[in-house]
Amino acid sequence: MVWVTNIIMAVAPAFAAYYLTAVGHGVFEKSGVLNLAIDGVFTLGVAIAYTVALLAGTAYAGSVVALIIAAAFGAFIAYMVTKLPISHGAIGLSLMFVGYGLSALVAMPIRSTTGKVVSYPLSWVFDIGLLIFAIVLGVIMHYILVNTKLGAAIRAAGENPHAASALGVDVLKTRIIAGLLGYALIGLGASFFFLAYSPAPYSEGMGMGNGWISFAISLAAGRHPLLTIASAAVFAGLLSNKFVLQGILGLSIHITNMIPYAAALAAMVIFMVTPLKRKLAPPRSLGKIYFKEERTV
Amino acid sequence: MRLVVTRRIKPLKFGGIIIPFLSIILGVFLATIALYALARVPPGLVYSSIGVSLVSPQMLQTFVMLVILGVALIIPFNAAIWNIGAEGQIIWGMIASAFIGLCIAVHYIYVSPSAAAQYSGVPGAFILPTPTATGKEVVAKLSMSPQAGVALMLILASLAGAMWALIASLMRAFLDIDEVATTLIMNYIAYYLYNYVVYGPLQGVTISTSGFGLSNPLHPALQFSRISVSTTATWEGVGIMIGVFIMAWFILRHTTFGLRLRILGSNPNALKAAGISVRKYIVAVLTISGAIAGLVGTIFFAGNMYQLMKIKTITTPPTHNIGYTAILVSWLSMLDLRGVPFAAYIVASLFQAGINLQASLGSISGGAMISSGALTYVLIGFVLTTFTILRVFSEYRIRIVRGRG
Numbered sequence: 205m206v207w208v209t210n211i212i213m214a215v216a217p218a219f220a221a222y223y224l225t226a227v228g229h230g231v232f233e234k235s236g237v238l239n240l241a242i243d244g245v246f247t248l249g250v251a252i253a254y255t256v257a258l259l260a261g262t263a264y265a266g267s268v269v270a271l272i273i274a275a276a277f278g279a280f281i282a283y284m285v286t287k288l289p290i291s292h293g294a295i296g297l298s299l300m301f302v303g304y305g306l307s308a309l310v311a312m313p314i315r316s317t318t319g320k321v322v323s324y325p326l327s328w329v330f331d332i333g334l335l336i337f338a339i340v341l342g343v344i345m346h347y348i349l350v351n352t353k354l355g356a357a358i359r360a361a362g363e364n365p366h367a368a369s370a371l372g373v374d375v376l377k378t379r380i381i382a383g384l385l386g387y388a389l390i391g392l393g394a395s396f397f398f399l400a401y402s403p404a405p406y407s408e409g410m411g412m413g414n415g416w417i418s419f420a421i422s423l424a425a426g427r428h429p430l431l432t433i434a435s436a437a438v439f440a441g442l443l444s445n446k447f448v449l450q451g452i453l454g455l456s457i458h459i460t461n462m463i464p465y466a467a468a469l470a471a472m473v474i475f476m477v478t479p480l481k482r483k484l485a486p487p488r489s490l491g492k493i494y495f496k497e498e499r500t501v
Numbered sequence: 502m503r504l505v506v507t508r509r510i511k512p513l514k515f516g517g518i519i520i521p522f523l524s525i526i527l528g529v530f531l532a533t534i535a536l537y538a539l540a541r542v543p544p545g546l547v548y549s550s551i552g553v554s555l556v557s558p559q560m561l562q563t564f565v566m567l568v569i570l571g572v573a574l575i576i577p578f579n580a581a582i583w584n585i586g587a588e589g590q591i592i593w594g595m596i597a598s599a600f601i602g603l604c605i606a607v608h609y610i611y612v613s614p615s616a617a618a619q620y621s622g623v624p625g626a627f628i629l630p631t632p633t634a635t636g637k638e639v640v641a642k643l644s645m646s647p648q649a650g651v652a653l654m655l656i657l658a659s660l661a662g663a664m665w666a667l668i669a670s671l672m673r674a675f676l677d678i679d680e681v682a683t684t685l686i687m688n689y690i691a692y693y694l695y696n697y698v699v700y701g702p703l704q705g706v707t708i709s710t711s712g713f714g715l716s717n718p719l720h721p722a723l724q725f726s727r728i729s730v731s732t733t734a735t736w737e738g739v740g741i742m743i744g745v746f747i748m749a750w751f752i753l754r755h756t757t758f759g760l761r762l763r764i765l766g767s768n769p770n771a772l773k774a775a776g777i778s779v780r781k782y783i784v785a786v787l788t789i790s791g792a793i794a795g796l797v798g799t800i801f802f803a804g805n806m807y808q809l810m811k812i813k814t815i816t817t818p819p820t821h822n823i824g825y826t827a828i829l830v831s832w833l834s835m836l837d838l839r840g841v842p843f844a845a846y847i848v849a850s851l852f853q854a855g856i857n858l859q860a861s862l863g864s865i866s867g868g869a870m871i872s873s874g875a876l877t878y879v880l881i882g883f884v885l886t887t888f889t890i891l892r893v894f895s896e897y898r899i900r901i902v903r904g905r906g
Contacts, residue, residue: 294889301882308875309539409816458697
């Protein structure tokens with residue numbers, strides 16, 4: 205039984221971090237908003253989790269604050285792209301830069317005074333708890349998307365916001381809720397990435413690039429919260445066993461570093477060329493500017 | 502009270518000038534607030550760093566590269582194809598130029614230390630700074646004329662950049678996979694490939710380079726010539742910039758190709774209705790963009806770096822993230838080629854300001870804890886966000902109306 209707990213301890217924190225971030229990304233994009241700010245906010249979330257956990261002395265505080273600030277970013281993006289005819293790609297990438305920059309500023313004061321790190325307990329009990337927590341959150345998100353009025357509104361806003369609006373859906377409100385929910389999960393995922401998966405002494409830009417990995421995990425599963433369990437498990441397994449993989453395949457560390465990104469590309473291709481495409485296609489209005497000639501908000 | 506958004510009949514007069522300037526001022530202001538609130542960076546220092554950068558000759562090299570990259574990105578952006586992968590294309594350009602400059606254009610002779618003296622001063626021979634692990638001196642001798650070597654570097658760099666962009670363009674054209682996501686992810690693959698190369702095929706032969714993630718240094722005859730001692734900008738770089746700019750101007754303004762790619766950006770259905778293959782144009786614009794970005798790889802390698810150096814952390818690539826910064830240039834220019842040099846000038850100043858600010862912060866606190874990259878991100882991030890939002894006003898009118906209904 206030792207090897208089971210070993211595997212769980214090795215993979216569960218990475219899984220929880222990537223899975224929650226990927227589900228959050230999926231929920232937000234289901235509402236029709238192209239989400240390119242993910243990596244910036246993820247990096248910022250990591251910095252906030254580190255800083256707050258250290259200041260408060262408990263890792264839980266880090267998660268909560270990262271969640272709240274990330275959710276604020278989500279609401280801001282949703283509000284801006286729905287209320288004004290703004291390019292989704294432009295606002296997303298701009299906020300990505302802001303997130304990258306702010307992450308260095310947030311962590312700077314405390315990093316210059318101490319090398320200490322506060323993290324979640326390194327025990328298999330906690331890891332199993334985290335694993336169950338992440339999957340339960342994912343299942344709840346799936347339930348919300350499929351079985352509730354809110355979920356129907358989110359999907360409608362993503363497929364055709366004009367029709368949804370005509371049928372009485374408040375597109376702005378729906379997208380803001382999706383932004384809050386989605387980015388709350390992204391913030392939570394980012395906090396777990398640092399506090400549970402890799403609680404090393406903070407260095408600038410920590411976590412950078414992992415937002416894109418989650419982005420790829422979500423796309424590889426067609427933004428479906430339950431399928432994302434599988435894609436996140438594969439990616440988390442690959443990433444936390446990088447060194448094992450290196451040994452077995454005899455590959456250079458630089459090549460194994462590349463694998464998750466290459467796998468993400470491969471997943472996108474496989475997904476688009478197989479019949480899965482029809483079942484899990486991206487929302488039809490994803491990234492499209494929502495604008496009625498003369499409208500009031 | 503509610504907001505009413507309506508489209509203007511005509512775009513805002515001088516909007517192409519007023520809006521970028523307003524966003525720069527507002528964005529810098531917001532960045533200053535963030536810098537002060539979170540890291541206690543004195544606002545005066547931020548403004549003085551930007552002021553100094555505006556007239557500093559050091560920003561010239563950044564300016565040259567940003568103009569070239571701005572042009573590279575504006576071509577697909579005009580067709581509504583978003584090339585976020587300039588970073589990766591530059592990296593491929595660097596690797597390709599290094600391959601030519603270090604392996605093809607020169608050959609190495611291993612001699613004993615006493616015999617090395619006879620090569621000093623010999624035209625075309627360059628003794629590497631350190632010997633090999635076995636104590637032999639290494640002499641690099643040109644195998645071809647330096648002009649041919651430089652030309653080959655540029656050609657292969659351009660091809661390598663184009664090939665890297667081609668992969669993403671094919672995925673977009675034939676599988677309809679969003680090019681924003683693919684080009685971005687491919688940047689990371691390129692970074693790791695670069696590290697693989699500096700530890701593998703292109704690693705140096707001498708004791709101080711082999712296994713340290715360093716390549717051999719470039720033969721001085723193949724290095725670009727600096728304009729003056731106070732700048733890292735090179736004559737070759739400036740020449741490439743002018744050439745690329747004129748070529749892009751001609752293609753966008755005076756050819757059917759340019760017209761069609763702009764139609765692709767505004768109304769792809771019109772192009773399809775006219776019986777033109779949209780796929781071909783998607784592939785063409787991205788590949789051209791990658792080819793131009795690849796040239797920047799050579800300018801980096803032969804103009805600044807002279808040597809490939811491993812990427813320690815993924816946040817500090819040898820490109821200094823200029824491929825991302827260039828996105829800002831093409832957006833600030835409102836996708837108008839004439840605006841590129843102006844936008845590049847302003848962004849190059851902000852870029853330099855990050856470096857200057859970090860230097861002055863370092864002298865204050867003793868050890869700077871924020872990298873210049875992060876400071877540049879803050880400045881550029883806020884300017885870009887403000888601009889993205891304010892840009893709406895050039896085509897739309899937003900009015901506040903009292904009451905409901």
